[in-house]
Amino acid sequence: MNSLNRSYALLYRMDRNEWLKAKIDQLNQTGLQRSLRTVMSAPTGRIVLDGHEVISLGSNNYIGLSVNPKVIKAAAEAIQEFGVGASGSRLMTGNCQLYAKLEAKIATVKNTEAALVFSSGYSANISTIPALTGEGDLILSDALNHASIIDGCRLSNATKQIYRHCDVIHLEERLAQSAKFRRRLIVTDGVFGMDGDIAPLPNICNLADAYDAMVMVDDAHGFGVLGKNGGGTVEHFGLEGRGIIQMGTLSKAIGGLGGYVADSHVLIEFLINHARGFMFSTGLPPATLAAAYAAIDVMQTTPELRHRLLSNARWLRTRLIEAGFKLLPGETQIIPIILGDEKMASRFAEALLARGVYAPAIRPPTVPEGTSRLRISVMASHTPEDLEEAIAAFVAVRSGLPFNSH
Ligand SMILES: Cc1ncc(COP(=O)(O)O)c(C=O)c1O
Structure with a gap:
């Protein structure tokens, strides 16, 4: 590179930076900047964060697996037997024998x-939604769906419509006008x-039957938690056999890494041939597969x-x-305190x-504007002392801030 080109490159870089x-800076001024904290311990109920021990109310390792x-x-053991990497995509060289066991489980x-x-729940969503839908189809997506669903919808050539959060009346209005798709x-x-x-889900399934629609549920936070056998939201409602495409992740209650879709043989065969994040990405490390199998077994x-x-x-x-915080109603391990x-x-x-308690602040674009919140997630391993200490910290902080919970 001659010196003139070098100067241009430098100018370009300065300008870009x-x-x-x-x-x-703009994000900083609006309270939306994100930065990384360093976890210096295993993800249990108490963790060492940036060098300080804190009670963790931000983990998805819900049942400690x-x-x-x-x-x-x-x-x-899997590392000893198979090494640390998959060496290729599953269709090329990376389809380790442990996949079959895990998928059957x-x-x-x-x-x-x-x-x-x-490879992840994110990959499962951004691969499966565009594989199942295309031009001439309609995707109806809940307003508060996870970013990976939103991105999966964006990657599809289908028409997208949002229905109000959990509002089956709004969903039906949309379905009633969907005959042309x-x-x-x-x-x-x-x-x-x-x-x-x-x-x-029961109402959604009934509407799907009435309007001949497919239903896909992302059970990232339900798997391993809800249902008599930990099967998740579909089991919770007794909707097995209703044809719901069940997507989920192995990174939350199952404690490891990976995403999945569970359905019929034919749908799985279709995804092997059409889901791009599956086809064009390296397989998971063998240890991750063995860990997920063992974790589901423990679950x-x-x-x-x-x-x-x-x-x-x-x-x-x-x-x-009781301490005066207004929570969104719910029954699960995820407890949001909306601060606005x-x-x-x-x-x-x-x-x-x-005060030694970690509960992450969740802000746009993760949640809609004006609904910033603390997202508390509980773990099975939290002791009564952990939770008492956490409540005391919440109350103390509230008394020191001009706080107004919605
Ligand atoms: C609802 C939902 N779907 C999908 C994902 C993505 O899963 P993964 O972390 O395995 O990529 C998440 C993770 O935060 C999630 O909460």
């Missing part, structure tokens, strides 16, 4: 013929990740873990309400952290 810095000894042992828990594992897909979170409420054989999780959640909800203002949410979270 100034523009990026201005964008970051990330640190379960049987799960760790299975992962360690997921299909059993989900009560479906088959399942397909992806070739196919219809209704897609919803099972348990909403930032609100903690459960989608009205199935230790129902008391999810019972304790939900009883901890009930207890914390009750105590927060982005800056207030950040200040509240910072003040909690200073």
